[in-house]
Amino acid sequence: MGNVFKITELRYIPRWLVFFIDISIISFSLLISNLILKNLNTEINFIEYHNEKTVAVLAVNILFMVLFKTYAGIIRHSTFFDFFRIVWSSGSTLVVLLGFNFLAESVWGKSVYVNPVLFFFFFISTFLMFFFRMATKQLFKMLMDPKDSSSKIRIAVVGVDEESVSLANAIIHNRRHPYQLTGFLSTRLDSKKARLLGHTIYNKREFIKANNLSNQIDAVLIKENMPKQEMEEWTNLTLNKGLKILKAPVINKMNEGGIIGGIRPLQIEDLLNRKPIKIENGEVKKRHFSKSVLVTGGAGSIGSEIVRQVVQFNPSIIVVVDQAESPLYELELELLERFPEQKFEFVLADISNIYRLEKLFEDYQFSTVYHAAAYKHVPLIEKNPHEAIFVNIGGTKNLALLSKKYNVNRFVMVSTDKAVNPTNVMGASKRAAELFVQSLQNSSDNTTKFITTRFGNVLGSNGSVIPHFKKQIEKGGPVTITHPEIIRYFMTIPEACELVLQAGTMGQGGEIYVFDMGTPVKILDLAKRMIKLSGYTPDVDVKIDFIGLRPGEKLYEELLTDNSTTIPTHHEKIMISRDPVMEFEEIEILCNQIMRAAIKKDRLQVVKILKTIVPEFISNNSEFEVLDKTPEHEVYQ
Numbered sequence: 001m002g003n004v005f006k007i008t009e010l011r012y013i014p015r016w017l018v019f020f021i022d023i024s025i026i027s028f029s030l031l032i033s034n035l036i037l038k039n040l041n042t043e044i045n046f047i048e049y050h051n052e053k054t055v056a057v058l059a060v061n062i063l064f065m066v067l068f069k070t071y072a073g074i075i076r077h078s079t080f081f082d083f084f085r086i087v088w089s090s091g092s093t094l095v096v097l098l099g100f101n102f103l104a105e106s107v108w109g110k111s112v113y114v115n116p117v118l119f120f121f122f123f124i125s126t127f128l129m130f131f132f133r134m135a136t137k138q139l140f141k142m143l144m145d146p147k148d149s150s151s152k153i154r155i156a157v158v159g160v161d162e163e164s165v166s167l168a169n170a171i172i173h174n175r176r177h178p179y180q181l182t183g184f185l186s187t188r189l190d191s192k193k194a195r196l197l198g199h200t201i202y203n204k205r206e207f208i209k210a211n212n213l214s215n216q217i218d219a220v221l222i223k224e225n226m227p228k229q230e231m232e233e234w235t236n237l238t239l240n241k242g243l244k245i246l247k248a249p250v251i252n253k254m255n256e257g258g259i260i261g262g263i264r265p266l267q268i269e270d271l272l273n274r275k276p277i278k279i280e281n282g283e284v285k286k287r288h289f290s291k292s293v294l295v296t297g298g299a300g301s302i303g304s305e306i307v308r309q310v311v312q313f314n315p316s317i318i319v320v321v322d323q324a325e326s327p328l329y330e331l332e333l334e335l336l337e338r339f340p341e342q343k344f345e346f347v348l349a350d351i352s353n354i355y356r357l358e359k360l361f362e363d364y365q366f367s368t369v370y371h372a373a374a375y376k377h378v379p380l381i382e383k384n385p386h387e388a389i390f391v392n393i394g395g396t397k398n399l400a401l402l403s404k405k406y407n408v409n410r411f412v413m414v415s416t417d418k419a420v421n422p423t424n425v426m427g428a429s430k431r432a433a434e435l436f437v438q439s440l441q442n443s444s445d446n447t448t449k450f451i452t453t454r455f456g457n458v459l460g461s462n463g464s465v466i467p468h469f470k471k472q473i474e475k476g477g478p479v480t481i482t483h484p485e486i487i488r489y490f491m492t493i494p495e496a497c498e499l500v501l502q503a504g505t506m507g508q509g510g511e512i513y514v515f516d517m518g519t520p521v522k523i524l525d526l527a528k529r530m531i532k533l534s535g536y537t538p539d540v541d542v543k544i545d546f547i548g549l550r551p552g553e554k555l556y557e558e559l560l561t562d563n564s565t566t567i568p569t570h571h572e573k574i575m576i577s578r579d580p581v582m583e584f585e586e587i588e589i590l591c592n593q594i595m596r597a598a599i600k601k602d603r604l605q606v607v608k609i610l611k612t613i614v615p616e617f618i619s620n621n622s623e624f625e626v627l628d629k630t631p632e633h634e635v636y637q
Contacts, residue, residue, distance in 0.1 A: 297373030351395030
């Protein structure tokens with residue numbers, strides 16, 4: 001039975017067979033046309049040459065079939081383009097035979113063919129050839145679908161424009177994928193009784209009022225390039241109806257099969273994403289082309305994306321430094337495969353080891369340093385404050401001093417909004433690092449431009465809230481939130497890295513660049529939306545628990561200090577924060593003091609000195625709140 005022919009295994013009908021069937025169709029059409037004429041009792045000229053006349057008609061038609069390649073299209077994917085090729089072929093045959101009749105009348109005084117026969121032949125043959133293609137297409141649809149349609153996801157496509165129709169056609173033609181087209185959704189009110197590709201068009205009003213849509217539709221498909229406001233609106237409507245929402249890729253980026261494979265559930269990142277900053281590629285490329293670039297924390301979320309963006313500008317070498325062995329190795333494999341022409345150096349090192357770093361500065365003479373290495377998890381750092389001192393302050397100090405010593409053109413530090421009016425050790429350590437970097441700008445013999453970028457939470461970064469919520473939802477809950485009123489700013493990883501690159505281009509030294517991050521997001525609303533996007537009902541299918549603020553955590557983050565002033569730049573989304581600064585001599589003494597305390601693992605002393613460096617640092621929900629109750633911070637030499 002394994003050798004038995006199966007039509008489901010037939011990808012397409014061979015062209016020679018299509019050609020043979022078309023010849024059979026035109027022969028049959030000519031026979032029918034002659035029978036019609038015979039019943040009309042019309043006088044036929046040159047009846048003794050009937051066979052020759054028949055062969056001539058067929059020969060002319062076959063010639064044009066070959067010229068217009070009517071047999072070349074894949075039958076099960078026939079479109080009106082194939083119909084037009086048939087029309088051109090049959091129409092050209094008609095014109096040639098009518099022209100031959102005209103010549104015959106001029107020479108012999110009578111036509112060879114009866115004109116009505118030619119017209120009958122044209123219409124009948126055209127109709128039958130196209131009908132054959134449509135019937136075969138439908139047969140393939142019925143026989144080549146390996147899945148029971150009841151097991152498929154019934155999809156309604158948003159929109160009735162050309163791109164939406166193309167998406168619908170891709171779903172129809174790719175029967176092996178788990179989707180079934182059931183209709184279209186539109187904001188237009190004039191499409192109530194219209195049908196598209198044989199399916200119903202529901203307008204938005206009908207969609208809102210309908211109570212039994214789940215009996216007809218399982219999911220709504222939106223397009224990747226849909227405006228954010230429209231996407232948000234359809235998402236809310238769809239989730240309120242208890243339906244799934246899927247997202248299709250931009251149709252001009254891939255072929256039909258790839259489009260279907262690219263359909264995926266809508267992610268919360270899609271709704272939080274905003275229009276990214278437009279980079280001045282000319283300036284950015286000028287800063288990196290044929291230059292040596294160092295990226296610290298290069299295996300992390302931000303650092304690795306900086307590397308991926310910098311490589312587009314053809315630097316002479318990118319040195320990637322990180323102390324996380326496995327992520328660094330995985331990044332090495334990825335980058336060497338994606339960018340085989342680019343020269344990389346992957347270095348396993350701790351930035352708190354200045355001797356290890358100095359060898360890199362000696363060997364590579366960096367033009368630009370992107371400093372993204374840092375400890376960032378607030379609760380862990382609150383328990384281990386000395387580690388933040390070693391890496392966030394000491395590591396930054398090492399890199400900044402080496403950049404000055406080796407005349408690096410630009411040093412760009414990645415900071416955080418938690419450095420503003422910090423309530424935890426992590427944020428305060430980053431603010432201290434900012435102060436040290438800024439202080440070097442006007443220090444003696446400095447030629448390096450020291451620049452800081454400051455932004456909020458990054459979507460999808462390692463350890464961030466969204467991947468954490470996803471894991472909790474996959475396990476069935478509960479989703480844990482520290483406080484019902486907690487809010488955060490969010491941005492995408494590409495946005496964050498574009499800001500870093502642009503700041504490195506714009507900065508003249510000493511600036512802290514902040515980003516217009518839009519409206520902050522309530523974490524409770526974020527969790528509820530993620531649960532709904534996963535197909536569940538909050539507090540019914542997946543419970544939400546409030547666990548209380550963690551040590552050092554606050555309800556909202558800020559991008560500017562109380563004493564800062566904001567200066568606009570030529571980018572409407574990028575501003576300069578003029579924060580209070582410290583002299584290099586002063587901050588250097590304090591950094592040396594805090595490093596000594598960190599080496600002794602004296603946790604209280606570490607935080608005391610940190611509060612001296614960052615006076616606005618007021619601990620929240622932390623054991624270090626006791627230090628804020630004393631009138632003055634004691635600083636031990």
